[in-house]
Amino acid sequence: MSDFFSRVYEVVKLIPPGRVTSYGAIAKYIGTTGSARMVGWAMNASHSHPEFVPAHRVVNRNGLLTGKHHFDTPRAMKELLENEGIKLKGDQILNFNKHFWDPSVELEME
DNA sequence: AAGCTGACTATGG
DNA sequence: GCCATAGCCAGCT
Numbered sequence: 001m002s003d004f005f006s007r008v009y010e011v012v013k014l015i016p017p018g019r020v021t022s023y024g025a026i027a028k029y030i031g032t033t034g035s036a037r038m039v040g041w042a043m044n045a046s047h048s049h050p051e052f053v054p055a056h057r058v059v060n061r062n063g064l065l066t067g068k069h070h071f072d073t074p075r076a077m078k079e080l081l082e083n084e085g086i087k088l089k090g091d092q093i094l095n096f097n098k099h100f101w102d103p104s105v106e107l108e109m110e
Numbered sequence: 111a112a113g114c115t116g117a118c119t120a121t122g123g
Numbered sequence: 124g125c126c127a128t129a130g131c132c133a134g135c136t
Binding site: 022023055058 | 116118
């Protein structure tokens with residue numbers, strides 16, 4: 001498996017409960033800024049990962065649950081997020097800025 | 111082997 | 124402010 005995927009999974013697993021981040025933020029943290037698609041692709045391949053990857057905590061830059069349809073059930077993502085205390089308006093995360101978790105900042109990585 | 115697709119993001123009109 | 128286009132790169136057909 002590529003290191004890229006391992007790093008994505010590692011970062012995603014580091015996302016605290018009740019927090020969310022964006023594909024772009026993860027991509028930036030890894031160093032593949034601009035390749036946010038690859039992060040999403042890694043999520044799609046997360047089913048090949050031996051450990052659970054909280055992909056439901058990863059949303060797009062708008063705080064929209066774009067990847068919900070890739071879960072077992074379309075509402076699984078929403079249910080998981082609400083279960084962690086995140087309020088949602090349909091597929092849109094409310095107070096997204098407040099729940100936003102930037103690995104480049106929170107992990108104080110340089 | 112070559113081309114298309116995709117869980118994104120930024121920029122331009 | 125919303126719609127269209129371009130850049131990104133690895134996996135799948």
